[in-house]
Amino acid sequence: MWQEIKFFDDALPPSPPLPEPVRGACGAWAEFRGYVRAAENGAAIHGLRYEIYPAMAEKRLTAHFQELAARYPVQAVRFWHRTGLVKVGEAAVYAAIASPHRKEAFAALAELMDRLKTDVPIWKAEAIPA
Amino acid sequence: MWQEIKFFDDALPPSPPLPEPVRGACGAWAEFRGYVRAAENGAAIHGLRYEIYPAMAEKRLTAHFQELAARYPVQAVRFWHRTGLVKVGEAAVYAAIASPHRKEAFAALAELMDRLKTDVPIWKAEAIPA
Amino acid sequence: MKILYFAHVAKALGRREDDLEVAEPLTTDALWERLLALRPALAQYRATLHLARNNDYARPGDTFANSDIVALLPPVSGG
Amino acid sequence: MKILYFAHVAKALGRREDDLEVAEPLTTDALWERLLALRPALAQYRATLHLARNNDYARPGDTFANSDIVALLPPVSGG
Numbered sequence: 001m002w003q004e005i006k007f008f009d010d011a012l013p014p015s016p017p018l019p020e021p022v023r024g025a026c027g028a029w030a031e032f033r034g035y036v037r038a039a040e041n042g043a044a045i046h047g048l049r050y051e052i053y054p055a056m057a058e059k060r061l062t063a064h065f066q067e068l069a070a071r072y073p074v075q076a077v078r079f080w081h082r083t084g085l086v087k088v089g090e091a092a093v094y095a096a097i098a099s100p101h102r103k104e105a106f107a108a109l110a111e112l113m114d115r116l117k118t119d120v121p122i123w124k125a126e127a128i129p130a
Numbered sequence: 131m132w133q134e135i136k137f138f139d140d141a142l143p144p145s146p147p148l149p150e151p152v153r154g155a156c157g158a159w160a161e162f163r164g165y166v167r168a169a170e171n172g173a174a175i176h177g178l179r180y181e182i183y184p185a186m187a188e189k190r191l192t193a194h195f196q197e198l199a200a201r202y203p204v205q206a207v208r209f210w211h212r213t214g215l216v217k218v219g220e221a222a223v224y225a226a227i228a229s230p231h232r233k234e235a236f237a238a239l240a241e242l243m244d245r246l247k248t249d250v251p252i253w254k255a256e257a258i259p260a
Numbered sequence: 261m262k263i264l265y266f267a268h269v270a271k272a273l274g275r276r277e278d279d280l281e282v283a284e285p286l287t288t289d290a291l292w293e294r295l296l297a298l299r300p301a302l303a304q305y306r307a308t309l310h311l312a313r314n315n316d317y318a319r320p321g322d323t324f325a326n327s328d329i330v331a332l333l334p335p336v337s338g339g
Numbered sequence: 340m341k342i343l344y345f346a347h348v349a350k351a352l353g354r355r356e357d358d359l360e361v362a363e364p365l366t367t368d369a370l371w372e373r374l375l376a377l378r379p380a381l382a383q384y385r386a387t388l389h390l391a392r393n394n395d396y397a398r399p400g401d402t403f404a405n406s407d408i409v410a411l412l413p414p415v416s417g418g
Contacts, residue, residue, distance in 0.1 A: 089154050
């Protein structure tokens with residue numbers, strides 16, 4: 001399985017297309033970008049400050065990718081996350097999954113985002129008031 | 131609701147980020163790219179030739195967007211489709227949906243792709259052998 | 261009345277459209293009678309084709325006037 | 340032993356790491372005793388923190404050696 005995990009101090013780059021090695025094999029590339037909203041817990045914010053424990057986050061994410069690949073025909077995963085201040089309207093996370101067909105790609109991507117929130121050491125460390 | 135429908139004779143452009151008007155309001159931007167696979171019905175292909183009836187496709191898609199927006203908190207939809215020859219490994223379709231939260235965005239996008247295949251006048255008109 | 265053909269039907273007929281002069285609005289059955297007279301090769305596709313009138317799927321009871329754009333739609337397969 | 344702090348815990352302590360000299364491997368309870376002696380302010384967070392040892396969540400029965408990297412992980416909230 002092709003995989004890429006990157007953490008960014010600055011704006012997430014534009015979404016690249018389906019990774020070259022799985023072209024022809026995969027018909028589906030399901031992607032998700034999570035953006036910071038203008039309110040957090042009911043209060044207007046300027047942004048969120050994220051923290052990541054990179055070495056362990058990469059290890060946990062890789063374990064999740066492997067567990068997903070055992071349950072779905074996942075052939076490529078890309079996962080990016082911002083660290084530091086992410087302002088309202090900016091993307092904090094980008095994740096994408098390739099598989100032969102659409103339904104499995106959606107299911108695996110939705111599950112990856114759920115798993116992210118169980119045990120991957122990434123934190124909304126602080127909400128910066130507007 | 132913000133919406134964009136475009137049909138392309140040539141390669142689909144890179145995916146733009148969340149549309150400006152819904153930034154701050156929407157935390158979720160779920161995207162899908164459908165790529166042409168190397169085999170169609172078991173036979174190796176060079177590509178697929180797509181045809182679109184643009185005026186009616188736009189009308190049907192808009193109706194589906196409105197029905198989705200009545201069922202999910204969808205605030206923006208982008209839909210692109212190729213027409214003409216789409217070679218193996220190229221994207222034929224791109225669709226994206228913005229909503230405040232992740233689960234609704236995934237559900238609405240999956241349903242949009244299902245609805246596409248019910249009555250939107252777009253055809254895989256021909257499989258070109260490899 | 262403009263008639264539009266798509267995908268394998270356009271290929272089989274070797275054309276993407278036809279013009280049909282109709283003196284008064286036609287029922288679905290009357291329209292098909294005219295279409296089959298004009299393009300007999302349509303017969304084998306008739307069961308799988310949906311009619312659209314001015315960019316909407318035709319409904320039972322619709323009639324088709326000379327100013328209408330009529331599309332013969334094969335089963336869709338986008339995505 | 341290197342100790343790592345994150346998020347609100349790092350903020351409350353005013354630091355992101357500590358070095359702890361341990362003569363022999365410590366059980367979880369013994370490690371917490373040492374941590375609380377070093378940083379009493381950790382007490383209020385203890386119930387919500389998970390321990391990680393060398394980039395894996397610690398399991399019951401794990402011991403923590405002087406060469407280990409130990410992370411005190413608040414509940415995660417990525418995405």
